[in-house]
Amino acid sequence: MGEKPEAIGVGLFGLGTVGSGVVRLLEEHREELAEEIGHPLVIRKAVVQNIAKERAVSVDPALLSTEAEAILDDPEIRVVIEVIGGIEPARTYILEALKRGKHVVTANKDLMALHGAELIDVARAHGCDLFYEASVGGGIPIIRTLIDGFASDRITKIYGIINGTTNYILTQMSRRGRSFEEALREAQALGYAEADPSSDVDGLDAARKMVILATLGFHMPIGLEDVTTQGIRGLEARDIAFAEEFGYAVKLLGTALRENGHVEIGVFPTLVPKDHPLANVHDVFNAVFVYGEAVGETMFYGRGAGSLPTATAVVSDVVAAVKNMLLGVSGKRLSRPYREKKLKEPSEIKNRFYFRLTVQDSPGVLAHITQDLSQSGVSIERIVQYPNQESGEADILIITHTTSLAQLDEALGRIRRMPALRRIHTVLRVLAM
């Protein structure tokens, strides 16, 4: 009675955008969090590269250190938050923390996509929790939902917009008719895209997130090499305008599908019908559809990044880790994928496709193309020709019926040999869900 409950020490690796948000949330919600957990949470140390650097939050200089040991060697620190990003030294810090019995919360998608299995093994071996809600979808509680919410349901599809940078670029291209390069520069000016944008625009960031989601959803050890990845660099404003005319929005979608126990995982720019909820996910928002056999279609939508949304996910994970620690069940819910990985063969991967050809506008070209497609067994849902009288060329837009990628490739091979062909532009998927 009257005794103050023991404070629970937290250590923070990294004090950038997300780290500052975590500090702010822990301070602003100090009382509610203490009430919920029964113990106050106290940041005992933040390890940074440069102590003198200006930060978005003011932190007692005594809490800062440049030495990882300041956290790792402090037995009072029970939960470690890693928000440095990148593979090293984050991986080493996390492994060391786990080996010393500290629970870890990370926002690091790159690390979880590449070394998640190793980290989870070490966490389990040391009876620690390792939570990573913030690694996918910022403030969207998608990972918690995949683990808890679908406990009694087999997941057959996960798909959605999981990269805010590319969604911002595509929104600008669509709404303002910007070129890819213009929209990218705007995104960079607003801080939505990095100086080297390739991880976002080439789809790698989305691919890493799909590794994390598909591993959890399908219980298979999915690796980055299992994700077919196509970015948005080749997209032209013209494709987006044509897609709109046909009733579609163009979105970069991550998809993970399971059929008869075989899975396919990919990241593709995709035509989304305008009356589909994903078509109205604009700017930097993320949205993930999860399809369970029993529950049917569900979607989760929210800001995919940003200091506070991501920090909210981190703090929720810290609360969960502390509760588990107090309950003595740490690490019990961490599961290694227990199903054998079975990927679909290319011939099993079927889709509707959109593509655009630029051709010399001469008689018989359209007939030639339809014949090439038909000979490869690709049937056409829609074909439209837009002549350009000045250049004497024409754009031909085609949306196919469901066909295998193998058949499409064969057809495109035939078309490529057509003398009137000037160019085959980016091939896009058409959402069929």
Next chain:
Amino acid sequence: MGEKPEAIGVGLFGLGTVGSGVVRLLEEHREELAEEIGHPLVIRKAVVQNIAKERAVSVDPALLSTEAEAILDDPEIRVVIEVIGGIEPARTYILEALKRGKHVVTANKDLMALHGAELIDVARAHGCDLFYEASVGGGIPIIRTLIDGFASDRITKIYGIINGTTNYILTQMSRRGRSFEEALREAQALGYAEADPSSDVDGLDAARKMVILATLGFHMPIGLEDVTTQGIRGLEARDIAFAEEFGYAVKLLGTALRENGHVEIGVFPTLVPKDHPLANVHDVFNAVFVYGEAVGETMFYGRGAGSLPTATAVVSDVVAAVKNMLLGVSGKRLSRPYREKKLKEPSEIKNRFYFRLTVQDSPGVLAHITQDLSQSGVSIERIVQYPNQESGEADILIITHTTSLAQLDEALGRIRRMPALRRIHTVLRVLAM
């Protein structure tokens, strides 16, 4: 070693649509569930009204009983599922089960909206869990998310489509130009609406769900009397067509807003801008937006009803209740609202509104109306007149700028006294979020 883990007994009150789905899920996922929990789940008894009735699942007749005591008196039944619906006898059964130390999972929104506080008190007093994820949004894990996912975030808004029946009716009115009555009959024929549809179409079902969501989100003891409720019965296909022309979809929205510690909770047919994600939530789907101060805007989307989505939520709750029981922390997360209820005054409730007047088409009518509005301080965002030459009447459509309900009522009072007025049709809100 080698000893079989003890089975955990489950009792089921009700074996209708949802109950049958629960039986099916527990059977189909028997092994995964046992793996996740560490113990098999076994249905020991299902209490029904009529044993001889045909059911969607085949159940061993020995498991059926018409006597509640068959569940209540069985000490091996640790978790009770209530899927009868309605207030009595569900309330009595749940209270008795809790008093005997059984954990309870219910899908009963009516009961939770009206007697949630009492049930939660009894559960806490007996160290039991009482979970009700299935009471709102079918398969959408919205309640879990409000409790866990926003642990470190203050929720300022919850709003969305939480009644599938009315959303189906509105979708049919919009897509096929059906009248309300035609669309309702179709919904009834498909089993989406009941013979007496008033609970759905008059907004009461949505209001009850808003009580549950707002109580959890704002930590205030919200009651049904705090929800201003307007249904969709007065809507005409014409209003929906006009709204579409203006760039809006009409949806029945539940809203719960907090500003400066004061809240307003309502259910209203609302004009939703077409590029808002809610505008693309069609048919019986539900979607709920939750706005946290830190996490920003998030949305959850899924089937709002149906045997398997609802049963999935029930089974997730059973798993959570059993885990808590095994951990010895049952009832710890059940919280009574700890903030004082503070409702907004009518003058604080502001919105944009849409309404339609039918008037005699004579000179000066439009000027009269705009003057009436202006005298009450209501400013007009948009006003359009559609003359009908045959009848000599005109429809006048008005969308206001943000105004208080008090001001709007005053203006409508003035307009009502205008001799040329034939009728004021349903007043709708315009989504401003």
